Amino acid sequence: MFCSIVAGRVPAEVVRAWDDVIAIVPLDPVTPGHVLVIPHTHVADIGEDPVVSARTMACAAELAGELEAANVITSKGSIATQTVFHLHVHVVPRREADALPLPWTPRQEAKERCAA
Numbered sequence: 001m002f003c004s005i006v007a008g009r010v011p012a013e014v015v016r017a018w019d020d021v022i023a024i025v026p027l028d029p030v031t032p033g034h035v036l037v038i039p040h041t042h043v044a045d046i047g048e049d050p051v052v053s054a055r056t057m058a059c060a061a062e063l064a065g066e067l068e069a070a071n072v073i074t075s076k077g078s079i080a081t082q083t084v085f086h087l088h089v090h091v092v093p094r095r096e097a098d099a100l101p102l103p104w105t106p107r108q109e110a111k112e113r114c115a116a
């Protein structure tokens with residue numbers, strides 16, 4: 001799907017475009033301003049090509065640098081909750097008390113342990 005978006009065959013809301021990377025609004029943003037940073041080059045995940053990954057992360061860092069607070073997240077492999085196998089980096093703006101849970105917060109893990 002992301003190859004098609006990069007090639008312009010599938011429409012997307014592009015918020016920034018570099019020569020080799022784009023940032024788009026995901027179909028289901030988790031907070032206002034959430035974007036996906038996607039390299040033009042198809043690589044499955046962050047582990048496939050360190051140069052492509054570094055370039056993509058640099059673009060994500062540029063966007064994150066414009067925010068007061070953000071999570072910058074990418075996943076490798078379905079075990080790690082990756083669902084689209086074309087590298088993408090989430091830049092998720094955070095605001096005080098936005099209540100967005102992340103899957104690896106110790107607090108959440110502790111809650112699950114308490115419930116067990």
Ligand SMILES: [Zn+2]
Nearest residue numbers: 002003042086
């Ligand atoms: Zn692709």
